[in-house]
Amino acid sequence: MKTDAASMKVANKHIVVIGLGMTGLSVVNHLVAKDDGAKVSVIDTRATPPGADKLPNNVALHAGGWNMEWLLSADLIVASPGIALATPELKAAAQQGIEIVGDIELFARDVAAPVIGITGSNGKSTVTSLLGEMAKAAGIDVGVGGNIGFAALDMLAYDHALYVLELSSFQLETTSSLEMASAVFLNLSEDHMDRYDGMEDYRQAKLRIFDQTQLAVWNQDDLQTKAPEGKHAESFGFSQGDYTLTLSDGNEWLTAKGDPVMAVSDIALVGRHNVANCLAAMALADSVGIAREAQCQAMREYCGLPHRCQQVLERNGILWVNDSKATNPASTLAALDGLKLAGKLHLLVGGDGKGAEFSALKPVLAALDVTLYCYGRDGHAFAGLVDAPVMVETMQQAMDIAAQTAMAGDMVLLSPACASFDQFTNFMVRGETFAAYAKTITEQGAKELATE
Template sequence: MADRAGVKVLVAGAGISGRAAAAFCLAQKMQVTIADDTPLEALGEIVADLVKAGAEFVSPLERAGTDFDLCVLSPGISIGDERVKALVSAGVEVISELELAAREIATPIVAITGTNGKTTVTELTGAMLKASGRRVFVGGNVGTPLIEAAGGQFDSIVAEVSSFQLEGCSTFKPKVAVWLNLTGDHLDRHGNLIEYAKAKAKIFANQGAEEVAIVNRDDDAVWEASKVSGGTVLPYSTERILGVGAWLEGDDVVILMPGTDGVRLDARALALKGLHNLGNAMAATLAAASLGVKPKDAWGAVKTFKGLPHRLEEFLKWRGITFIDDSKATNVDAAVRAMDTVEGRIILLAGGKDKGADYSPMRAALTKRGVLAVIVGPSSERMAKELEGSAPIERASNWSEAVATGIGAAKAGDTVLLAPAASSFDFFKNYVERGEVFQQLCKEETKRMEVSA
């Protein structure tokens, strides 16, 4: 944006990204209105401070009207919301915080999306770039909003980007765009898998010859979508040998960048568990290599990268039972991957807010290794019905009851696994809180059982 002073901006939604966008726009002397369906007094000090700094606040969103030049839409509000449609009809440009940030940032951006694994790949790519001595900003959909990188002194930016953010983009053109996978998720928001895929595909839409698209060759939908990119396409695979990109040969990961002879790396060096995480490491290595890091140097980071909280996090061993928190498994595909990755027989704890997914793909893993599935929350009735006949199923009224039931059924050698296959917004503010509560409940229940033994 050139002359920003006096530009009338509506920031729709006062969440983390909305607050960051409002702060940036205020600093640029724009006329800022913040609108949220939650009253001001319930939004906390940060929003109150933005109002003190000159922003106007209105609630609910429809009271803001349409007299604006620009609307920065928070990811929690759909671009299909009738109130947003009214803004578009009135000639207001509606963009996401991601699009706002991209317009302000000249530093090369690595943007990473996918139904599953994007946070892990974002953090791992950041670790690889930092290890090379670069000044790196890591943020986006998780952590620090991308707009906070505007004006910063960085050599590289690594951003996790979601479908909610991408649907509000029109000019976003990352130097490196990474798309990991596509499975049914957020169908309650997008309506169907086709619309979900269209939103994701915007990550490639504006790429030209100077950009790079990194894609999972084992995901047909992602591979097909990469044809939208006008840049260099680098595939990776854990299932087939490729002529360029990254692939698995025995215990070796082969990285072959265009114009090079390629390099072989030790797949066994990966600290993270699971074949899917080997694919994630390949994607991160290709991303780092696309910005000039030698693949061998980038691969060094996989030896020490232990993963992130609430992602296949082993947090407790008790009486030979392993406890794993995969609260981030908020969809069916992630839950299946978790069950395929962990060892031993499984006591699965699942459920949460229903996102409209088909739960039947979980049946095979449960049939093979499931001792018991304990299901909680609004999704429990439909999930239990769709998983019937796979493993014994019990429904619990709350997570405390679910944990007690699950631990009571576990024996030495078993794994108590939280892999909800649903969002956390039934009882919790996010998956982090759900994971923290799960871990605490497990520790309390095992301690109680020790005392009563």
């Protein structure tokens, strides 16, 4: 553990944690475990915040609103990523000179092993998980988490030899001292426009990942991801440049610094966007000396995460595919890229649009034999993308209609281009509901046919 001044900033301080849940609880447990005289309090605007029953007895909780007395008397505020720094209450604290950080900043002050960071509008969970698999294949004790899976602070207790962190723009906003062996900015597309003052504001938040990294990896097909000069020791591009594709005997090969590594056809992940993800993961893996053999093994075996173009059911020749992780238009575009079907596509879109613009989907949909099902709070925003869209209130209603009309060779694809929060707790619950309900309605349909 670090023992420098940065790691000692919480000693004997009044620390207020904003927001519970997995991240907030990890912050509380981390601070309490230090046993260095800090007084820890929690504020959560929800009346019954998740994790409240797991709080240590010596940690006070104010639920159901803000407690400005606590907030303005704090020496340090640790805000959960979902709470914007522009929130009036946090702005008031900042104006008083109170330091506001996030869980990743606390992690940065105590971590002793190398760290790799991954950000981007899309693909960061896949690259984070794939890189973790590469490290495991090489026999490295690796912790994989951050904005995915384990909370970063919870992983410190395991004293891993390497940490691979998915980092959201929200987390990067409150992080200033995270030193990394390498970091990547995968891509930039419209997202979270309900929180940022335009795309450039969003981009600048993402670019913070390069502030203290030895190797900056960026997407040469998306120049908005290019690392600023002077903030890193080295810079590599992927998709073009150092990590790219080459042709050999008519076959595409992943290539690292001019050396062919493996055929694209051997990658287990599906979709053109995942070829770029593999190139990025290779660049990051090379930065910490993960053996090429282990990298290739992981790319041959790793099939991806749940809720990301995941086939959950095939019945009567109809595929049901869960891409619930598609929480913005670019993710849905990636799912549709190069899609080839024998029959019709039944595409389910809608939810909480987060202020996004969906017109980029129109030309792609025009090239497909598709029925568009629009549901949820912002389902109406998709209505003009195709002729005769099916407008419903809920995802389940859309699935009912799709189940009645789909034929052999068709695909029912949940790729909503929206967040889930209008009808579901998170995208995982949305995807799990889709998978379970697909099984229910298709089994019911089979029973009804058997009794006719």
